[in-house]
Amino acid sequence: MHENSPVAVIGAGPIGLAAAAQLLERGLDPIIFEAGPTAAAAIGQWRHVRLFSPWRFNLDAAAVRLLESNGWETPRLTALPYGGELIDEYLAPLAATPEIASRLHTDARVLAVTRQGMDKTHVRHRDATPFIVRVEQSAGEVLDYAVSAVIDASGTWSARNPLGTSGLPAIGEDHAAGKISSPLPDVVGRDRAAFAGRRVLVVGAGHSAANTLISLTELAKQEPDTRILWAVRGASPDKVYGGGDADGLPARGQLGARLRRLVDSGQVELHTGFGISTLEDSAGGVTVASGDGRTLVTDVVVPCTGFRPDLTMHRELRLNLDPAVEAPTELGPLIDPEFHSCGTVPAHGAKVLAHPEKDFYIVGVKSYGRAPTFLLATGYEQVRSVAAALAGDYVSAGAVHLELPETGVCSAGSGTSCDVPAAAVPSVGEPDGCCATQQPVLVGIPTGLTHGRSSENQSPYDAGTS
Numbered sequence: 001m002h003e004n005s006p007v008a009v010i011g012a013g014p015i016g017l018a019a020a021a022q023l024l025e026r027g028l029d030p031i032i033f034e035a036g037p038t039a040a041a042a043i044g045q046w047r048h049v050r051l052f053s054p055w056r057f058n059l060d061a062a063a064v065r066l067l068e069s070n071g072w073e074t075p076r077l078t079a080l081p082y083g084g085e086l087i088d089e090y091l092a093p094l095a096a097t098p099e100i101a102s103r104l105h106t107d108a109r110v111l112a113v114t115r116q117g118m119d120k121t122h123v124r125h126r127d128a129t130p131f132i133v134r135v136e137q138s139a140g141e142v143l144d145y146a147v148s149a150v151i152d153a154s155g156t157w158s159a160r161n162p163l164g165t166s167g168l169p170a171i172g173e174d175h176a177a178g179k180i181s182s183p184l185p186d187v188v189g190r191d192r193a194a195f196a197g198r199r200v201l202v203v204g205a206g207h208s209a210a211n212t213l214i215s216l217t218e219l220a221k222q223e224p225d226t227r228i229l230w231a232v233r234g235a236s237p238d239k240v241y242g243g244g245d246a247d248g249l250p251a252r253g254q255l256g257a258r259l260r261r262l263v264d265s266g267q268v269e270l271h272t273g274f275g276i277s278t279l280e281d282s283a284g285g286v287t288v289a290s291g292d293g294r295t296l297v298t299d300v301v302v303p304c305t306g307f308r309p310d311l312t313m314h315r316e317l318r319l320n321l322d323p324a325v326e327a328p329t330e331l332g333p334l335i336d337p338e339f340h341s342c343g344t345v346p347a348h349g350a351k352v353l354a355h356p357e358k359d360f361y362i363v364g365v366k367s368y369g370r371a372p373t374f375l376l377a378t379g380y381e382q383v384r385s386v387a388a389a390l391a392g393d394y395v396s397a398g399a400v401h402l403e404l405p406e407t408g409v410c411s412a413g414s415g416t417s418c419d420v421p422a423a424a425v426p427s428v429g430e431p432d433g434c435c436a437t438q439q440p441v442l443v444g445i446p447t448g449l450t451h452g453r454s455s456e457n458q459s460p461y462d463a464g465t466s
């Protein structure tokens, strides 16, 4: 850390703002760059969607302390806020506190991060050299900021996965871009005109798809010509139907159960095993073809295909990423959706999130790379730990803990966090530590679950790891 230089925080979403609050409590000086015109610009795209976790899991402790010192009143902790309410009642007031507002640059998109005067290949004095954060301001002006550390909380919203099954855009996807909506359109509100009375194909098997499909059935009640198609790549949509009554986040369980009823009643036309290979845009609509030769003709496609991290801005940094998930190497195996369909992930902080590039961290939903199971509470613990580490308090940085609801959405047939040895994930009230319990659990970094980590980075934290 270079004394008196600020710590750059990239992105003023919930995790970036929480990082700023945590840094301020540690006596560090954050400078926050937000690409959008206001804080929480990404959540602004899904204001109409209700969160499935209640307020008490959606607030960061340091942010709450800062807000309360500025006269803020806590929302009802058991209520489930809409994305818009999360902004209006929490994130916008947080961004408006004098402590944050004076350090927040909006319409400021970070283009790249590097070390001052050296590219990625240079080793000498690397750790002692300030970072340079290159920022494009709204007027097109580009400025370089020298900072002591960088926390990237820029999310993944701007980089959705393509519709094609192989990780590449389907052939014709780019050409049909005008018929492909944003990932979570407000089909009964802001974006209604694009969907009313039209054929709509929703692609994907996650909660965004479930939300959009349910909203489309609401629209179809008022606009009966609206036809709702749903394509999933897998053989079954069970993963989306989820834990039902067993889900520790009841709102999420209800979402899946409701969708199942809509499919069973024929209001949503489900196509399973539909891996998209091509899109052909013509005057009659977009013809979407699967690899096995089936076709669906639609007016608009909603791509609920998930997100991936955009890492181009870190080209000059030394990162250590899981080759599959693109999360920090040690975190990857804990969240890999191929093996882990539960939302519950062991608490983790600066140690797990560290890269060979000293004092550089990716946090928030971006830290999960391509894994879809990120929860705000996890991110708040990440930034608490990272701020402690940047302040040199390695004991506090290593003493990670987290209270999260069990999700109850482990899918049968694939690996889940049930695979985690029970002793590694202590739970309250149930013996198997995973899907069966609806009780909140306290979890720590499980010993023996770490993969591929070089030992030299571990020492500062080991004393405090619980």
Ligand SMILES: Cc1cc2nc3c(=O)[nH]c(=O)nc-3n(C[C@H](O)[C@H](O)[C@H](O)COP(=O)(O)OP(=O)(O)OC[C@H]3O[C@@H](n4cnc5c(N)ncnc54)[C@H](O)[C@@H]3O)c2cc1C
Residues within 6 Å of the ligand: 010, 011, 012, 013, 014, 015, 016, 033, 034, 035, 036, 039, 040, 041, 042, 043, 046, 049, 050, 051, 052, 053, 057, 108, 109, 110, 111, 153, 154, 155, 156, 157, 158, 184, 208, 363, 364, 365, 366, 374, 375, 376, 377, 379
């Ligand atoms: C529909 C939906 C519902 C969800 N519901 C829940 C829930 O109920 N409970 C829960 O715990 N989690 C939920 N999540 C998951 C997660 O908590 C959210 O995605 C959350 O917004 C992640 O916060 P973040 O700060 O990491 O990223 P974001 O909220 O995406 O914030 C990133 C910010 O960085 C900015 N940015 C991006 N690129 C740049 C750049 N180059 N330079 C500067 N700024 C940049 C963006 O404009 C944005 O403001 C939900 C997610 C979605 C999509």
